[in-house]
Amino acid sequence: MSRTLLRSVLELRTPATRLLPSTRPTAAAAAATGPLRAAASLRLFNQTAQHIEPVASDSNNAANANLPSSSSFFASSTPSQQQPPAPTAPQQQQQQQAEQQRSPAAPKPLSESVRTLLPILAAQPGHYITVHIQGQRFLVTAGDSVRLPFRLRGVVPGDVLRLTRASVLGSRDFTLRGAPYVDERLFECRAVVTGTESEPLRIKIKKKRRCRREKHVKSKHRYTILRISELRVRTEALNEA
Numbered sequence: 001m002s003r004t005l006l007r008s009v010l011e012l013r014t015p016a017t018r019l020l021p022s023t024r025p026t027a028a029a030a031a032a033t034g035p036l037r038a039a040a041s042l043r044l045f046n047q048t049a050q051h052i053e054p055v056a057s058d059s060n061n062a063a064n065a066n067l068p069s070s071s072s073f074f075a076s077s078t079p080s081q082q083q084p085p086a087p088t089a090p091q092q093q094q095q096q097q098a099e100q101q102r103s104p105a106a107p108k109p110l111s112e113s114v115r116t117l118l119p120i121l122a123a124q125p126g127h128y129i130t131v132h133i134q135g136q137r138f139l140v141t142a143g144d145s146v147r148l149p150f151r152l153r154g155v156v157p158g159d160v161l162r163l164t165r166a167s168v169l170g171s172r173d174f175t176l177r178g179a180p181y182v183d184e185r186l187f188e189c190r191a192v193v194t195g196t197e198s199e200p201l202r203i204k205i206k207k208k209r210r211c212r213r214e215k216h217v218k219s220k221h222r223y224t225i226l227r228i229s230e231l232r233v234r235t236e237a238l239n240e241a
Contacts, residue, residue, distance in 0.1 A: 107185065115238055117174060118186065122233035124171040129189055129231060132165045132181070139168075142231040147197060152224040155193050161226070163189040169233070185237040190230040197223045 121127075128141045138146050155161070164184040169176045176182060199221050206215040 108183070110183070110238070114176070114186070118176075118233065118238065119235055121169075121171055121174045121176060122235050124173060127169070127171050127231055127233060129166050129170075129187065130168040131163045131189060132167065133163065137167070140228045140231075142228055144228045145194070146191070146226045146228070148224045148226065150224070151196060151222045152193070155224065157193050157195045159193045160229070161191045161193065163191055183237070185240065186234055188230065188232050188234055189228065191226040192229045194225045194227050197225055199223070 126141070128139060130137055130139050132138075133148060134150065136149065140146060166182050166184075166187065166189065167178050167180060169178075169182050169187050176186070201218060201220045204217045204219070206217060207213070
């Protein structure tokens with residue numbers, strides 16, 4: 001047996017007398033660290049600044065006295081106790097203008113020339129009028145038939161329409177022109193819807209160059225026919241005005 005093997009066998013037989021290092025500090029270590037901890041705590045205590053509340057001056061007390069308390073602030077901010085501010089002059093003018101726009105406008109008084117010449121105009125025969133229907137002007141007299149260049153919606157044959165927008169009203173010798181329209185109180189013009197007229201069916205062929213495809217567009221417009229049934233000058237407007 002070699003010396004190396006004999007030494008290893010002897011080491012295995014001997015009990016382990018080596019102890020693990022203890023985590024607890026020894027008395028010497030504690031004695032050494034005690035003064036350090038005391039010095040550190042003393043140093044920290046000396047470096048900490050003492051908190052001293054500032055003394056309120058008389059000016060701050062006066063300013064705080066003028067400020068409203070929280071209870072009074074919330075009480076005044078409630079909408080039930082708030083008073084609405086008085087309207088200024090521009091606001092009052094705007095309110096008056098809005099009320100005037102909402103209320104129906106009063107009819108304008110007739111001029112002296114209209115009061116003088118309207119009975120003479122009413123006494124003459126053969127009155128004519130230039131009426132405006134959806135931006136189109138038509139010079140008509142009683143008994144004329146008018147084909148409108150469009151279809152009136154919401155009307156059926158037999159309905160009677162009163163035309164209230166006219167720019168010219170006249171006879172053989174006198175003419176009353178509006179600026180821009182004649183007062184509707186001075187005349188009475190009524191038209192009867194006689195029916196709806198359809199134009200022949202039109203087919204338009206649309207084609208592009210170097211392309212054999214053709215597109216056929218069909219159109220068939222409808223027009224409303226009116227007949228002027230009544231046209232007279234109202235002299236009663238002089239008494240009403």
